[in-house]
Amino acid sequence: MMAQIASVMRLELKKTFFSRRGLWVYVLAFAPALIYLIHAVDVTRDHEHRQALAAAHPVATETLHSIKEGMTTDEVVAAAGEPYAVKTFPGGRRRAGGFRDLAIYQYTDGDSDFALVLVEGKVERINEQDRCNLKKDSAIFATVFQFFYLRLAVFFGCVGIFMNLFRGEMLDKSLHFYLLAPMRREVLLAGKYLAGLVAAATIFVTGTALQLAALSWHFEPGAVSEYLRGPGWGQIAAYLGVTVLACIGYGSIFLLAGLVFRNPIIPAAGVLLWESINLFLPASLKKISIIFYLQALCPVVASPDRGLSLLQRLLISSAEPPQAWVAMLGLMVVTLAVLVFAGRRARRLEINYGTE
Amino acid sequence: MNTTVTFDNVSRFYGEVLGVNRVTLSIPPGITSLVGPNGSGKTTLMNMMAGLVRPTRGEVRVLGISPNEPQRLCHMIGYATQFDSFPRGLTGQEFIYSFLRLFGYSHDRCVKQAETAIARVRMTGAAARKIAGYSKGMRQRIKLALAIAHDPRVLILDEPLNGLDPLVRNETIALFREMAHEGRHVIVSSHVLHEVDQISDQVILLSNGYVVAEGQIHDVRGEIKDHPMQVWIRCAQPSVLASKLFEMDHVVEARLAQDGAGVLVKTRDADRFYRTLNDLAVNGIELEGVTPLDDNVNSVYEYLIGGESR
Structure with missing residues (x-):
């Protein structure tokens, strides 16, 4: 039986990794890493630019932090020197009694950028734009990972890979070759599922690893080492593990969908809707989803509240996130149940290409 | 097994x-x-x-x-x-x-x-x-x-x-x-x-x-009784053969070829017909060739299903 599973996997892996139809899965998996890389290049160039400005207009960070709202232009210049850039907007700020002159003085200490908004010669507001740091970026990564990568990229990647395992062969009219081999249909299903899992996990774990590498690329080696010595390795392992678990969970669902549905759009849309409304489901229903368990395993909590309206926030249902081992067990139970059902469907599978 | x-x-x-x-x-x-x-x-x-x-x-x-x-x-x-x-x-x-x-x-x-x-x-x-x-x-x-x-x-x-x-x-x-x-x-x-x-x-x-x-x-x-079996017999004395064949109750038609080279026979019982034909040959009727014309899939198909497939 193991030899047969291995043979099915050999055939399927070649097809899945090198299929022209599956190129878009690679795009989904690696596009975020490319975006992070572009961001890293941009941040590096921006930092170099700030360093050059700071060299030409040196000012200490403490001095910049000592500037308070209400200080006059002369007091600011006396404390921090001439800014590296001044933007003036005569009559640029509307106030009761007419328009007032507005000016923006820009300073940098080489890392952060300070924009002092002066109205009628007095500091009204100070905007400080920090240089990226690992803590801030890891929070951004957590949000992107949970709300884009897991819910969309891995999700649709699994649609493409796992639905193709049976449905694609039906469309190609080549499934009968498998069904004419002396093996139980459950063995065929296991071989195909494992092949899909290996392919999906390889592609998306690589995607996650590349994202993390691109994310940390522009930081000083010292900062990266410190992060790794702290929560770093644990978080990386957790993200990679969650990616594999996402492939395990979504893979089983879309393998079954490929056996049941002719059109992949219908199950994909249905599952996507179910996973998306997970936030608003009662606690008991939340547990019948993949994303509930995956989010519980993510090392950094990503809050969805910020982008939501008041009404949406009121509708959010809170459920105590399960412990890691419970989440993993829950996911495995859901996956196993789906695979058992898929096995029963596979046993009744018939070749009727004419209706495909 | x-x-x-x-x-x-x-x-x-x-x-x-x-x-x-x-x-x-x-x-x-x-x-x-x-x-x-x-x-x-x-x-x-x-x-x-x-x-x-x-x-x-x-x-x-x-x-x-x-x-x-x-x-x-x-x-x-x-x-x-x-x-x-x-x-x-x-x-x-x-x-x-x-x-x-x-x-x-x-x-x-x-x-x-x-x-x-x-x-x-x-x-x-x-x-x-x-x-x-x-x-x-x-x-x-x-x-x-x-x-x-x-x-x-x-x-x-x-x-x-x-x-x-x-x-x-x-x-x-x-x-x-x-x-x-x-x-x-x-x-x-x-x-x-x-x-x-x-x-x-x-x-x-x-x-x-x-x-x-x-x-x-x-x-x-042989089971298709609605369509008598057709057999083409080449012989030197087709009219003599035809007259002998007419005496058999299972022969429904015996038609002389226009060139006089033989007889086309239609029979409802092929096995009896071939046995009788052997007897005739033994008793002096010289047969040059016996060819069944519709003892093949094509004819069976046509009679049973109604039309040539290809």
């Missing part, structure tokens, strides 16, 4: 559409042809034997094995389907090898059996080429190679001679005969009736999902 392929009151419906209805058959070893027009149920019967389709009612057994047990059945059967499609990107050798591996055989055994099967269908020279570049005839042969590669006892072949050139067609028919002589079942579907005549030990005639007739061609023909 059970040596037949049996259908016991088998029906198959595709929704409202009839595939086959109330089919009861027992197919012995040898070459059996399934004959019938498109939609008559040939492929449905074959798919049911291989477990690719399940009966709505009734039971199918292949050498006593249910198609619900693919792990046992597929060792016994080899099926070359009508589908002209293959897994992408494989060469002929890789195709046979890869699917033999699904049988759980070792690498060496798969390599050896793949080579043997490819050689049997005369495809050794093209085995290293991608199947996507094969001609229709080559694709037919590589499918046949896959069907025979694991040495099955029952070979099911859906239109296996389609697309083959005359030379390869003869070689393939010889291969079928060889396998049948080894005691295997070779179950073939075909539209081409003269080929069926040429290769079959028995035929199963299908029409609209029903088995219209089954058995050896001659026996089936």
